[in-house]
Amino acid sequence: MKTAVIVFPGVNCEHDVVHAIEALGGEADLVWHRETDLSDFDGVILPGGFAHGDALRTGAIARFAPAMDEVIRLAGESRPILGICNGWQMLCESRLLPGAHIANRDMSFICKFVDVEVMDTNSVLTRSAEVGQRLRIPLNSYQGNWVDPTHSGRIVLRYINDPNGSQRQAAAVTNAEGNVVGVMPHPERGTDELLGSIDGNILLESFLHSLVPA
Amino acid sequence: MKVTITVDRRPEIADPEGTTVKRALHDLGFTEIESVRMDRVIHLEVDGDDDEEVETRVEEMCKQLLANPVLEDFKVQIHR
Numbered sequence: 001m002k003t004a005v006i007v008f009p010g011v012n013c014e015h016d017v018v019h020a021i022e023a024l025g026g027e028a029d030l031v032w033h034r035e036t037d038l039s040d041f042d043g044v045i046l047p048g049g050f051a052h053g054d055a056l057r058t059g060a061i062a063r064f065a066p067a068m069d070e071v072i073r074l075a076g077e078s079r080p081i082l083g084i085c086n087g088w089q090m091l092c093e094s095r096l097l098p099g100a101h102i103a104n105r106d107m108s109f110i111c112k113f114v115d116v117e118v119m120d121t122n123s124v125l126t127r128s129a130e131v132g133q134r135l136r137i138p139l140n141s142y143q144g145n146w147v148d149p150t151h152s153g154r155i156v157l158r159y160i161n162d163p164n165g166s167q168r169q170a171a172a173v174t175n176a177e178g179n180v181v182g183v184m185p186h187p188e189r190g191t192d193e194l195l196g197s198i199d200g201n202i203l204l205e206s207f208l209h210s211l212v213p214a
Numbered sequence: 215m216k217v218t219i220t221v222d223r224r225p226e227i228a229d230p231e232g233t234t235v236k237r238a239l240h241d242l243g244f245t246e247i248e249s250v251r252m253d254r255v256i257h258l259e260v261d262g263d264d265d266e267e268v269e270t271r272v273e274e275m276c277k278q279l280l281a282n283p284v285l286e287d288f289k290v291q292i293h294r
Contacts, residue, residue, distance in 0.1 A: 057282055064279070093282070100284045102223075103230045147227055147285060165228065 001211040003028040004041040006071070008062045011049030011086060013188065020188035021045075024201060026208045033065035042211040043080035043124075044071050046087025048140070048186060058101055058143045059089035068094055080124035080210040081180045085141050088173075088182025092146075096180045097173055099148030105165030109142040113197065114185055115160040116171045123156045123174040124210035125181040125203050135199035137185040139163060144184045146170050157183065179210070215260045216293040217272050221281045222253035256280060265292050 003021055007014050007030050014030055021028040028045070031038065038044065051062035062068065068090070075081045075096050083091040091097040104110060118126050118133040129135070135157075144164040146153075157172035164184075172183035183203070190200030223229055232250040239247045262268045272290050281288040 056280070060279060060282070092284070098284075100282055102228065102285070105228070105230050107230050107234045145228075145230065149227070149284065165230070 001027065001042045001208075001213060002040065003043045003045055003207075003211070004031040004038050005029065005045045005047055006031050006033055006035075006065075006067050007047075008033045008049070008051035008065060010051045010053050011047050013048040013084065013186065016186075016188045017045050017047045017084070020191040020200070020204055021208070023191060024204055024208060031067060033062065033067045036066045036070065038067065038070040038074060041074070042213060043207065044074060044082070045207070046071070046081075046083040046090050048085030048087060051086055051090065054143070057093070058086060059091075059093040062086075062090045063093040072096060075180050078177060078179050080207055082125060082207050083182045084186055084188065085144075085184055088184060089143065091180060091182045097175060097182050098150050098153045099146050099167070099173070101143045102145045102147055103143055104141070104145050104163075110144065110163050111138070111140045113137065114139045114163055114171070116157040116185065117160055118156070119158050120154060120156045120174070123154075123172075123178040123181050124207050125172055125174070125183060126156045126206055128206040128209055129202050134160065135202065136190065136197045137187055137200050137203075138189040138195075138197070139185040140189070141184055146173065146184070148173075154178075156181065215262055215265075215268055217258040217260055217268065218291045218293065219256040219258065219272065219276060219280060220253055220289045220291070221256065221276070221286050222251065222288075223285050224287055225251075227285050265294070268292060
């Protein structure tokens, strides 16, 4: 089973994601954002970074890449779709997830470990975890402050200590079905003792366990 | 034809940048400032001479890309 990791100009976490997936025994390919056919893939990860230099709004331009039409199609087929950091911003711009992201409450770029609590295990990010479980994962973002005027997002991870003003302290949000998830901290950066945490593994394992053959 | 688009975040949505600028103005002694909102202004030069058609097209651009309807409103001003 194979995961597409979509590469946009300006993203910078794609190799970390592939490395983390492969270390867990999964298979992942880097796919350029101009790709028009993702039929060979069983799931998609949109990695973090600064697609198109965050011009206009984070994720706003990336949203119109041909690969995103495929992501929207696969999401409709219930395939697992995970957006990490900038990837979550793209999923909001695509309206696959509700809300949008604005600058962190204190206008600071936050790069540190944060503690999150699993709120809901009905999602491709959290199905292998337990409700109430606490995880330590690196956060690395300036626009992590999620705003959802519709109050419709289902929160699957919550920050223990609100770092950025995100509504309802949301660190990860899913759609009604649970197959599309956006997460602000980087699970792929918490996958080895050398990195200071292995708590990201349970989240990426959830994603891998959610894959079913295309 | 020149077109100016103003994109502003709806008043009920927080504006951390505006809050930070307000704090800086207060530090400089401009304590009369009650609120700062940092809107975005986009200037376009458009190849077209039909005001109505240009306005319709620019509104479509705003809805698709230039503004995010989740948080923002926009205004289009056509300059002859």
